[in-house]
Amino acid sequence: MRLEQATIKDIARELQVSSSTVSRALKDYPGISDETKRKVKEMAEKLHYRPNAIALSLRKSRSFTIGVIIPEVVHFFFSTVISGIEEVAFSRGYNVILTQTNEKLAREKSSIDTMLSNQMDGFLVSYSKETTDFTHFSKLLNQGYPIVFFDRVPEIPGAIHVIVNDYAGAYDATKHLIQQGYSRIVHLAGPSNLKISQERIRGYKDALKEFGISFLPELVVECTQGTDEEAQKITAQLLQSIAPRPDAFFANNDLAAMGAIQACKNAGFSVPQEIGVVGFSNWQFCSIVDPSLSSVAQNGFQIGATATEILLDWIEKKTDPKTIQPSVVLETELLVRKSSTRI
Amino acid sequence: MRLEQATIKDIARELQVSSSTVSRALKDYPGISDETKRKVKEMAEKLHYRPNAIALSLRKSRSFTIGVIIPEVVHFFFSTVISGIEEVAFSRGYNVILTQTNEKLAREKSSIDTMLSNQMDGFLVSYSKETTDFTHFSKLLNQGYPIVFFDRVPEIPGAIHVIVNDYAGAYDATKHLIQQGYSRIVHLAGPSNLKISQERIRGYKDALKEFGISFLPELVVECTQGTDEEAQKITAQLLQSIAPRPDAFFANNDLAAMGAIQACKNAGFSVPQEIGVVGFSNWQFCSIVDPSLSSVAQNGFQIGATATEILLDWIEKKTDPKTIQPSVVLETELLVRKSSTRI
DNA sequence: TTGTAGGCGTTATCAG
DNA sequence: CTGATAACGCCTACAA
Numbered sequence A, B: 001m002r003l004e005q006a007t008i009k010d011i012a013r014e015l016q017v018s019s020s021t022v023s024r025a026l027k028d029y030p031g032i033s034d035e036t037k038r039k040v041k042e043m044a045e046k047l048h049y050r051p052n053a054i055a056l057s058l059r060k061s062r063s064f065t066i067g068v069i070i071p072e073v074v075h076f077f078f079s080t081v082i083s084g085i086e087e088v089a090f091s092r093g094y095n096v097i098l099t100q101t102n103e104k105l106a107r108e109k110s111s112i113d114t115m116l117s118n119q120m121d122g123f124l125v126s127y128s129k130e131t132t133d134f135t136h137f138s139k140l141l142n143q144g145y146p147i148v149f150f151d152r153v154p155e156i157p158g159a160i161h162v163i164v165n166d167y168a169g170a171y172d173a174t175k176h177l178i179q180q181g182y183s184r185i186v187h188l189a190g191p192s193n194l195k196i197s198q199e200r201i202r203g204y205k206d207a208l209k210e211f212g213i214s215f216l217p218e219l220v221v222e223c224t225q226g227t228d229e230e231a232q233k234i235t236a237q238l239l240q241s242i243a244p245r246p247d248a249f250f251a252n253n254d255l256a257a258m259g260a261i262q263a264c265k266n267a268g269f270s271v272p273q274e275i276g277v278v279g280f281s282n283w284q285f286c287s288i289v290d291p292s293l294s295s296v297a298q299n300g301f302q303i304g305a306t307a308t309e310i311l312l313d314w315i316e317k318k319t320d321p322k323t324i325q326p327s328v329v330l331e332t333e334l335l336v337r338k339s340s341t342r343i
Numbered sequence C: 001t002t003g004t005a006g007g008c009g010t011t012a013t014c015a016g
Numbered sequence D: 001c002t003g004a005t006a007a008c009g010c011c012t013a014c015a016a
Helices: A008-015 A019-026 A034-046 A053-060 A076-091 A105-117 A135-142 A166-179 A195-210 A228-241 A254-266 A300-317 B008-015 B019-026 B034-046 B053-060 B076-091 B105-117 B135-142 B166-179 B195-210 B228-241 B254-266 B300-317
Strands: A065-070 A095-100 A122-125 A147-150 A160-164 A185-189 A220-222 A248-251 A276-281 A294-297 A328-330 A333-335 B065-070 B095-100 B122-125 B147-150 B160-164 B185-189 B220-222 B248-251 B276-281 B294-297 B328-330 B333-335
Touching: A008 A019, A008 A034, A019 A034, A053 B053, A065 A076, A065 A105, A065 A300, A076 A095, A076 A300, A076 B095, A095 A105, A095 B076, A105 A135, A122 A300, A135 A147, A147 A300, A160 A166, A160 A300, A166 A185, A166 A195, A166 A248, A166 A276, A166 A294, A166 A333, A185 A195, A185 A228, A185 A254, A195 A220, A228 A254, A248 A254, A254 A276, A300 A328, B008 B019, B008 B034, B019 B034, B065 B076, B065 B105, B065 B300, B076 B095, B076 B300, B095 B105, B105 B135, B122 B300, B135 B147, B147 B300, B160 B166, B160 B300, B166 B185, B166 B195, B166 B248, B166 B276, B166 B294, B166 B333, B185 B195, B185 B228, B185 B254, B195 B220, B228 B254, B248 B254, B254 B276, B300 B328
Parallel strands: A065 A095, A065 A122, A122 A147, A147 A160, A160 A328, A185 A220, A185 A248, A248 A276, A276 A294, B065 B095, B065 B122, B122 B147, B147 B160, B160 B328, B185 B220, B185 B248, B248 B276, B276 B294
Antiparallel strands: A095 B095, A294 A333, B294 B333
16 A cells, blocks of 8 residues: 655666665765766655665664653643654764653663663653652663763662753742741641652752751642642641741742632732742643742743753764763743732 | 664574564465464464554555654643544554644754654644744645644645634633622733634623623733733733722633732632632642632543544545544533632 | 676565 | 575775
8 A cells, every 4th residue: 555665776776786886876975986876866866765764873873863751741841842852863873762651660661672672772760759769860870871860869879960050940930939028937848759849848948057047847838739739738727837927938840820810819818918839840820820920930932942952972983971961950030920029 | 782672584584484484474474374473473482472553554655653842741632632543553563752832833843854854644723823924734625735733823725734613712700700609800811813712702791781781892812922920910910900890700721820829819809799700721629729710621631532533534534624523622611719709 | 887686674465 | 493684774895
C-alpha cells in the first residue's frame, strides 16, 4: 500500500554506478567527479530520495534522538520546558521523544527501558513524585550514559542538573510580603521529599529571620497535591484555627495560591488589603485574574533550552561533563502584582 | 566511554549457540528446547540484554513511532491533546516524537521531512495558521501514508480527522446567553481562515436566528491572535463605539474571554449582572478566576486519544481507512459558571 | 575517480 | 531442534 522509499541502491541501479559512489556523491565527498555528483543528485531529486535515518542510526550507533521524561504534559511549567527543549533539539538536528510518567515510578522505569531500546542518545529527566530511589538513573550514569536532570534533581553525586534558585525565589517572595507589612505569613509548601520544596522552605525561613520574625512551624503546611481545592481547604482551616489569624500566604505554586485567595474571599477577607498572597511559577493566568497574582517567575523555556544544550554538548563531545559542564542554577524573578501590594 | 549494549551475538557467543537460536529462544518460538530457552534467557538477564529497536525497525521497515505536529506546546488545549496521544501510544507500545511549528509553515514542512527520514509509522497533525496549501499532506496521503488530523482539519477530500462539534458548542453558548436575558451578544471570533472559527460563527448565528434576534455583522469581530490583551482592546472599543452597548461576549477562546471581562470591569460594568461572558475550551483557570468563567469544554485528552487510536488501527491493519474509519466529531459541553449567570 | 566487501543488530528462510 | 545465510539501508576501509 505505502509507496516504497527510494534508497541509495535505487539511484545506483538507475545510474549504473555503485551504491558507494552514490553515497559519496550525495555527501560531497572529495574525489568524486562533478559530473557524477550532478547526475546522482539529479536522480536523487527525481526519485524523491530521502536518507533513511534508521539505517544511519544502526550504522553509527547514534539515533540523534533524545528522550524526555516528565511527570505531566498538561502543566504550564512543564509544557514551557518542553517547548525550550524542542526548540534547541530541532535547531541542532535532534528529535525529541516524549513520555510522561503521571508521577508513577513504574511508568518512569518502563519508559526508560523502551527508550533505551530505542537507542536514545541521552535523557532529560524530571522524575516522578514517587521516585525516592535513584539507582535506575545512577546505573545509567555510571555506564557513561548522558542524563541531564531539571527542576527535580536526584540525590546522585555529580549528576548534572538545571534548576532555578528556589531558595532565592522563596526568600524574595517572603521578604516582599514582609516589606508590604504582612507578618504572619503562611507557607503552603510542596511535597517534602522534593528538594525544591525544601529549598523554598529554607528561603522562607531565612527571610523571616532576616527581619526578626520568629518562625512558627504551624505556619508551614505541606500541600502534597498542589491543587487549588487542596489549598482552599487548608487555607480555610488555617484562617479559623490559628490566632492571631495569618495575614499572608506564600504558596509553593500558583494554583495553590489561587485556592488560598478563594478561601480568603470566602472567609470575608479582602486580598490584598487584609491578606497578601504570592505564588510560584508565574503561570499564564497570573496576570489575568483579579486581583492579579504576584508570583515568582521561573523561566521554563530557558530551563529546557539550557538543559538541552548541556545534554547535546555532552553527547556530541563525548567528554566527561563532570569536569567541564557544571550544573546550572537559573535565577528567578519576583513579579509583584496586586495580590500582595497594599502600600 | 559508554558501556556497550549486549547483543544477541554476545549471548550466542557465551552459550556457544547460533544467534538465530538465541533470537528464537527469546521470543518463545516453537521448536526450541526448554533447556536452551532457559539458558538463553538466563544469559540475557545476566548480560542485561536489551533488544535494539533500531535494528528491528530497519528489519521490519516499521519504527513503532508516530510523529506529532502541533502549532504550540505551551497551550492548554494542545498540551491536553498531547497527553491523550501519549497515553494511548504508550499503552499500545508506540513512541511519540513531538515537534512544534510555532505556527510556521516552513517549520511544518521541514519537520515532516525529518520525520519521514526517521521512518515514522504515521502522523498526527494540527497544522499551522500559515498553512493554506495542503499539498505537502495530500502527497503523503496519496502514497498511502497514514495521517490523522485533529482540531484543525485541512481541505483534503477524504482526509481522516478528529474534531469537536464547534457549531453545536457555539450554538449552545449563544443560546445560553440569550436565555439568561442577554441579547446584544458580541462574538469575538478566531482567525477566519480556520474552519473551527467559521463553524463557531455559524453556531452563533443560528442560535440568534432561532430566538428571533437579528444578526448584526458589527457584533462579530475577528481576534486574530487570541490573546487577552487583544480582546481587551477590542472589547473596550466596542463598548464605546456601539450603541446600544453590547451586553454579552461569546469569545472564541478563554484567554480572549478574560480580556473581555477585564475590559468590562475597567469600563465600570459588572460581570455577569450587566454583561455576560462565555469562553471556549474550558482552560484550567476557568474555575478559579473571579467571577468563574463559563466556557464550552472540549475534551483535548479525548481528542488526542481518539486520533491516536484511529491512527494506530490504520497503521496496524494496513487497511484503507477511508472505508472503515470514519472521521470523528466529539461533542462539546457547555459549563455554566458565574460569568454568564444572572437568573 | 570508482568499486568491493563487510558490518551495524535482528529475524526470516532454508537446510540439516 | 538448531545452524548458516541473507537482507533491511547506509557507510567506509581497502582495493583497483
